Amino acid sequence: MNRIDRRFAALKAAGRTGLIPFVTAGDPWPEHVVALMHALVESGADVIELGVPFSDPMADGPVIQHASERALDKGVGIGDVLDWVAAFRQRDSDTPVVLMGYLNPIEIHGYARFAAEAVRAGVDGVLVVDCPLEESAVLAPLRESGLRQILLAAPTTAPERLSMLCDAAEGFLYYVSFAGITGAARLSTTDIAARVADVRAQAKAPVAVGFGVRDAASAKAIAGFADAVVIGSALVERLEGAASAEEIAGRVALFLRPVREALDAH
DSSP states (O other): OOHHHHHHHHHHHHTOOEEEEEEETTSSOGGGHHHHHHHHHHTTOSSEEEEOOOSOOTTOOHHHHHHHHHHHHTTOOHHHHHHHHHHHHTTOSSSOEEEEEOHHHHHHHOHHHHHHHHHHHTOOEEEETTOOGGGGGGGHHHHHTTOEEOEEEOTTOOHHHHHHHHHHOOSOEEEESSSSOTTOSOOOHHHHHHHHHHHHHHOSSOEEEESSOOSHHHHHHHHTTOSEEEEOHHHHHHHTTOOSHHHHHHHHHHHHHHHHHHHHHO
């Protein structure tokens, strides 16, 4: 079991819903990434989803696109992201870290090289948005190294393909709450509750729901039928412009702690 498996097992035993915040590595400032990661944990994160900046983030809405652009403008690359995870691990050996991004930077870095360096840094899983299950043979070196490949399912996923995804899922299965991009404000929990229940009944891994989760109320609603909630764009938006590690930590706490409290209250 890696950290993701252990964390979800602990959540299940405690009857708690997991909280998975997403932030873009290097935004708002590269020098404060490690402090930001620790602030996420201190404010209730169970798993950290760390976005690897990319020039063409096709699955992301304007908020995360702009965060990625700001990080790239500051020269952030995949090597920096791995170094920050390693620095985070000096104080935190338990919180799972999943890198979310796109295939191109990993391919350029080299699959085997990336796998070895990611494991050495303390990464636990990867969510590669533009590498579907049917093409995932290229990520075999990552899985063989012990990294969990986080797969995506959506309302538009055909039943036959959903069955394949549920069977192959490891770490957790990320259920996209609607067909669209990150950050869109049209989450309808009524529409997806039955669908997620069906996915959870089939999946060999826990199911986390994301896209459109913007606040404590929407997170609490999802807690009724998901193993974890992913919240990204709303958090990234609140971090924009924070000038210091202290200000970043303050903004994280102000936004994330009410979400954690709402999940626990449920």
